[in-house]
Amino acid sequence: MRLSRRIEGITGGGSDGWDLFYRARVMKAAGEAVLELTVGEHDWTTPRPILDAMHAAATAGQTGYAVVPGLCALREAVAARVAQRTGVATAPENVLITPGGQAGLFAAHMAVCDPGDRALHLDPYYATYPGTIRAAGAVPVAVETRPDDGFQPRAADLGAAATGARSLLVNTPNNPTGAVYSRDTLEGVAEVARAHDLWLISDEVYDTHVWEGTHLSPRALPGMAERTLVVGSLSKSHAMTGSRLGWVVGPEEAIARMIDLATVTTYGVPTFIQQAALAALGQPALEREGAAVFRRRRDLATRVLEGREGLRLLPAQGAMYVLLDVRATRLSGEGFAHALLDAHRIAVMPGESFGQAAAGHVRVALTVADDRLEAALETLARFAAARAAEAA
Numbered sequence: 001m002r003l004s005r006r007i008e009g010i011t012g013g014g015s016d017g018w019d020l021f022y023r024a025r026v027m028k029a030a031g032e033a034v035l036e037l038t039v040g041e042h043d044w045t046t047p048r049p050i051l052d053a054m055h056a057a058a059t060a061g062q063t064g065y066a067v068v069p070g071l072c073a074l075r076e077a078v079a080a081r082v083a084q085r086t087g088v089a090t091a092p093e094n095v096l097i098t099p100g101g102q103a104g105l106f107a108a109h110m111a112v113c114d115p116g117d118r119a120l121h122l123d124p125y126y127a128t129y130p131g132t133i134r135a136a137g138a139v140p141v142a143v144e145t146r147p148d149d150g151f152q153p154r155a156a157d158l159g160a161a162a163t164g165a166r167s168l169l170v171n172t173p174n175n176p177t178g179a180v181y182s183r184d185t186l187e188g189v190a191e192v193a194r195a196h197d198l199w200l201i202s203d204e205v206y207d208t209h210v211w212e213g214t215h216l217s218p219r220a221l222p223g224m225a226e227r228t229l230v231v232g233s234l235s236k237s238h239a240m241t242g243s244r245l246g247w248v249v250g251p252e253e254a255i256a257r258m259i260d261l262a263t264v265t266t267y268g269v270p271t272f273i274q275q276a277a278l279a280a281l282g283q284p285a286l287e288r289e290g291a292a293v294f295r296r297r298r299d300l301a302t303r304v305l306e307g308r309e310g311l312r313l314l315p316a317q318g319a320m321y322v323l324l325d326v327r328a329t330r331l332s333g334e335g336f337a338h339a340l341l342d343a344h345r346i347a348v349m350p351g352e353s354f355g356q357a358a359a360g361h362v363r364v365a366l367t368v369a370d371d372r373l374e375a376a377l378e379t380l381a382r383f384a385a386a387r388a389a390e391a392a
């Protein structure tokens with residue numbers, strides 16, 4: 001039977017960019033000792049106080065259907081958090097609780113794009129972006145950012161692509177580049193959004209993971225609150241990737257329409273997960289402790305990798321990865337990642353998995369214990385140096 005063009009078109013055809021990851025998983029399943037530095041997932045589980053709150057809510061009977069937009073108390077807590085961090089007045093009616101940031105990204109595009117609309121996103125990008133846009137019926141248009149600019153988007157490039165577009169998706173702190181967008185960058189982004197009447201979809205799921213500079217939410221810039229949908233999540237901040245708890249913050253009318261969408265898709269997030277989220281947001285020390293681990297590992301990676309032959313470490317200002325330029329080896333990111341996996345059983349993500357602008361790079365997730373990470377980075381650096389020497 002024929003399936004819909006919409007669902008068949010989600011991947012856009014071709015490779016989904018995860019070949020290296022699947023290969024590493026197959027090797028692991030066959031008993032090989034592969035060190036995975038691929039996915040953005042913590043090497044610890046959700047903190048105990050959050051799990052206790054989840055368990056207490058479930059055993060107290062909160063296992064029925066959830067209120068679709070989210071518990072009032074949780075919407076209030078997210079609104080208060082956003083208002084406190086950004087200075088922008090935010091009410092519970094500006095908040096929709098979603099099953100993770102990913103569902104928020106989809107809901108946001110569904111809310112603002114009509115079928116066939118051009119939806120801009122930046123390259124390199126988080127792997128699901130083009131598929132999310134296509135699933136919403138829109139047409140993804142990638143706007144390149146450049147290694148020499150520290151992957152900060154140029155307003156002129158955005159402006160050139162913006163004519164006739166409906167939305168622009170940005171992500172700071174950025175996965176995979178580790179860039180934290182500067183105020184100048186975001187003012188340029190906001191200027192383009194205002195000039196071309198674009199919706200700005202701002203993916204801020206790493207807003208607690210900032211090592212250099214400060215996180216600025218573009219919703220806080222003049223004239224932006226009315227045209228910005230912010231996507232947030234507890235996945236990265238609280239090691240809650242499996243709980244699927246995120247949100248969208250935006251104008252009340254847009255949130256109301258997204259509640260209609262949630263009613264016919266997710267039907268809300270389980271109440272015991274929402275209670276766990278409330279507990280998580282009530283204990284700021286938990287997110288500080290989680291972020292501190294990645295900050296420490298970022299420093300470790302900088303110490304091991306800076307100034308090494310055969311690779312260039314891009315300044316990781318935030319998130320939970322480092323991006324390495326390995327073009328001196330004359331290998332593509334894919335070639336480098338597969339060769340490293342073959343030679344040393346270390347799995348890193350090829351830059352090409354995140355778009356063409358990251359070709360010739362690899363992304364290393366800082367998601368194993370410090371001693372293992374240090375040893376792996378040392379091996380990777382020696383490997384890059386040897387390959388670069390051969391290529392010279």
Ligand SMILES: Cc1ncc(COP(=O)(O)O)c(C=O)c1O
Nearest residue numbers: 040100101102126175233235246
């Ligand atoms: C940039 C970015 N946005 C969104 C997500 C999705 O996060 P969630 O687990 O909240 O759906 C991720 C996950 O890795 C991400 O890196």
